[in-house]
Amino acid sequence: MIDIIISAIFSDNLALSFFLGMCTFMAVSSRVETAAGLGVAIIVVQTITVPLNNLVFHTLLSENALQWAGIANQDLSFLKLIAFIGIIAAMVQILEVVLDRFSPALYSALGVFLPLITVNCAILGASLFMVERHYNFTESIAYGFGSGVGWALAVVLFAAIRERLNQQRIPDGLRGLGLAFIITGLISMGFSAFTLS
Amino acid sequence: MNTIILATIIITTLVVFLSLLVQQIRRALLPDRLVSVMVNHSRKLPAHAGSKLLDALASENILLPSGCAGAGTCGLCKVTVTAGGGSVLPTERGRLSDTECERGVRLACQLTVRDDLEITVAEEVFTAQHWNCTVTSSKYLSPLIKEITLELPADAEFYFDAGAYVQVTTPPFACKFSDFHVDDRYREQWQQMNLSRLTVHSDVAETRAYSIANHTQDKRHIVLLIRLALPPQSTDLPPGKVSSWLFSLQNNDQVEISGPFGDFTVHDHRRPMVLIGGGVGMAPLRAIIHQQVRDNTNQDIRFFYGARSLTDLFFQKEFDQLAQNNKHFTWTVALSEPATNDQWSGERGFIHDVVRQQFIDGNPQADQCDYYLCGPPLMLKAVITMLKQAGIDEAHIYSDNFEI
Ligand SMILES: Cc1cc2nc3c(=O)[nH]c(=O)nc-3n(C[C@H](O)[C@H](O)[C@H](O)COP(=O)(O)OP(=O)(O)OC[C@H]3O[C@@H](n4cnc5c(N)ncnc54)[C@H](O)[C@@H]3O)c2cc1C
Ligand code: FES
Numbered sequence: 001m002i003d004i005i006i007s008a009i010f011s012d013n014l015a016l017s018f019f020l021g022m023c024t025f026m027a028v029s030s031r032v033e034t035a036a037g038l039g040v041a042i043i044v045v046q047t048i049t050v051p052l053n054n055l056v057f058h059t060l061l062s063e064n065a066l067q068w069a070g071i072a073n074q075d076l077s078f079l080k081l082i083a084f085i086g087i088i089a090a091m092v093q094i095l096e097v098v099l100d101r102f103s104p105a106l107y108s109a110l111g112v113f114l115p116l117i118t119v120n121c122a123i124l125g126a127s128l129f130m131v132e133r134h135y136n137f138t139e140s141i142a143y144g145f146g147s148g149v150g151w152a153l154a155v156v157l158f159a160a161i162r163e164r165l166n167q168q169r170i171p172d173g174l175r176g177l178g179l180a181f182i183i184t185g186l187i188s189m190g191f192s193a194f195t196l197s
Numbered sequence: 198m199n200t201i202i203l204a205t206i207i208i209t210t211l212v213v214f215l216s217l218l219v220q221q222i223r224r225a226l227l228p229d230r231l232v233s234v235m236v237n238h239s240r241k242l243p244a245h246a247g248s249k250l251l252d253a254l255a256s257e258n259i260l261l262p263s264g265c266a267g268a269g270t271c272g273l274c275k276v277t278v279t280a281g282g283g284s285v286l287p288t289e290r291g292r293l294s295d296t297e298c299e300r301g302v303r304l305a306c307q308l309t310v311r312d313d314l315e316i317t318v319a320e321e322v323f324t325a326q327h328w329n330c331t332v333t334s335s336k337y338l339s340p341l342i343k344e345i346t347l348e349l350p351a352d353a354e355f356y357f358d359a360g361a362y363v364q365v366t367t368p369p370f371a372c373k374f375s376d377f378h379v380d381d382r383y384r385e386q387w388q389q390m391n392l393s394r395l396t397v398h399s400d401v402a403e404t405r406a407y408s409i410a411n412h413t414q415d416k417r418h419i420v421l422l423i424r425l426a427l428p429p430q431s432t433d434l435p436p437g438k439v440s441s442w443l444f445s446l447q448n449n450d451q452v453e454i455s456g457p458f459g460d461f462t463v464h465d466h467r468r469p470m471v472l473i474g475g476g477v478g479m480a481p482l483r484a485i486i487h488q489q490v491r492d493n494t495n496q497d498i499r500f501f502y503g504a505r506s507l508t509d510l511f512f513q514k515e516f517d518q519l520a521q522n523n524k525h526f527t528w529t530v531a532l533s534e535p536a537t538n539d540q541w542s543g544e545r546g547f548i549h550d551v552v553r554q555q556f557i558d559g560n561p562q563a564d565q566c567d568y569y570l571c572g573p574p575l576m577l578k579a580v581i582t583m584l585k586q587a588g589i590d591e592a593h594i595y596s597d598n599f600e601i
Binding site for chain 2: 056060061066071074075076078079082083086087089090093094097098100101172175176
């Protein structure tokens with residue numbers, strides 16, 4: 001369990017080893033505060049959707065999963081992409097409503113990010129990895145949480161660096177996204193050191 | 198075949214189930230209720246729970262000023278909430294000072310109406326007028342600042358307090374900088390900055406606030422000082438929409454305005470006034486100075502104005518003359534980067550330093566004055582920090598923030 005969490009945060013970091021969710025990663029990383037907000041939103045959504053998708057996958061989609069309904073020898077796992085996206089979208093919307101109702105302050109801090117997350121490939125990526133790696137339900141909770149934390153960590157780190165860079169003189173050609181991608185590359189090399197142990 | 202049918206059934210069921218679930222939860226948690234909003238103790242309006250206060254008021258024809266389409270960045274849609282409303286949201290903090298938060302001031306575009314509310318809005322919201330004005334003159338004051346004079350429709354008269362602003366609304370438009378008329382004096386600078394490559398367009402109407410720069414007794418005209426909002430250097434971003442559109446105007450063009458709005462007006466007619474400004478922050482300060490001088494309030498008025506170099510300085514003659522003819526008015530210009538051929542013998546440096554050296558340091562009267570500030574955001578920040586460090590009470594610092 002701890003293994004899964006740690007490796008999801010560091011060596012298998014979604015943003016820095018798999019470069020998933022890059023568009024959001026670049027777009028909201030100009031300030032640490034916003035990055036942290038988005039990070040928390042991602043952690044919450046990840047921790048909910050990965051286990052939920054695990055449940056759906058194992059009760060409906062995987063090979064012979066439908067045996068409980070008396071249907072044998074069916075493998076619907078090709079449906080996982082579309083099913084997962086639907087579930088993620090629904091969960092994000094429900095989360096939005098729940099936050100809106102019960103915690104307006106949190107809603108206004110995270111609310112703006114929730115729609116962004118629906119289409120974030122890191123979220124879908126985590127669910128697909130969960131299938132590929134045959135995690136069971138508890139493991140998928142751990143993985144969801146870990147991968148969320150990993151992504152949040154990466155975006156906050158990166159935002160902190162970018163905040164600093166904003167005050168530096170940077171050659172014209174490198175300004176903005178150019179340098180941002182180079183830095184992502186460098187941090188990612190740093191993170192890949194975790195794999196070696 | 199079986200697989201296809203089964204897959205279709207499963208995915209359809211799943212999607213329908215999820216949609217129903219989301220809808221049910223939404224209905225259970227955020228039911229459509231009507232609540233009431235009491236405005237200025239006199240008008241009770243219905244509002245849908247869950248809608249933004251700004252929209253709720255708008256659908257009842259109370260149009261609060263708004264320059265950012267409800268993004269929470271312009272701070273124009275302020276209302277004071279006297280009952281209900283919950284606590285100030287993080288999205289409002291950026292536009293509200295601590296004292297405002299304590300007084301219950303909120304941004305209407307961020308506040309979601311959940312239960313009955315009582316609010317007060319400025320009376321001017323009910324009295325604000327709406328006009329189609331005609332451009333009667335448009336001239337360059339500096340390379341990036343234009344003075345635009347608008348004439349009201351025949352018979353209309355415009356009453357406003359000095360320091361107020363109007364809202365300008367553009368139609369959908371497209372304009373090219375290469376079509377702009379540029380003053381011969383500034384053509385070289387425009388070429389250096391390569392401005393003629395810029396274009397800007399808007400598919401929808403855009404609204405922005407601009408301070409009124411003319412004398413309050415001229416009730417037939419509205420003079421605006423417009424600074425062309427350029428994109429950050431070495432980016433491909435478009436320039437500012439409304440300021441570009443205003444720059445493109447020629448005589449006899451029509452401009453839709455509403456107003457007056459704003460509370461950046463003289464708060465005390467006895468205390469000495471210190472006005473500190475830069476750039477187009479000149480606009481409201483100029484109106485205030487002329488009003489106070491004409492009303493003969495016998496207040497001492499000191500005006501500090503910061504510009505980069507002589508090309509960025511305007512209305513110099515006007516204020517020199519005013520200072521000559523009026524013993525209560527003095528003004529000081531500071532240039533932060535005078536050009537080599539400027540032959541400048543006046544003050545040099547940033548305006549907050551100059552104000553400190555010339556006025557604050559060793560002046561026992563400094564905390565007896567009211568301070569009115571208007572100018573670029575960085576300048577405002579520096580001046581406010583300086584004043585606070587000098588022990589000036591925040592309650593005597595009034596500032597008009599143009600940044601949105
Ligand atoms: C009370 C008040 C009074 C005011 N009085 C005056 C006044 O007297 N004179 C005056 O000149 N102004 C005044 N202003 C400011 C004015 O209202 C406008 O904010 C200003 O003119 C810019 O509006 P715009 O439509 O031209 O620019 P916008 O279209 O709002 O753009 C703003 C800036 O963003 C840049 N930009 C465009 N796209 C992007 C992007 N994708 N990413 C990042 N940046 C981008 C633009 O280049 C531009 O510099 C006042 C504001 C307030 C609130
Ligand atoms: S409309 Fe509310 S801050 Fe701009």
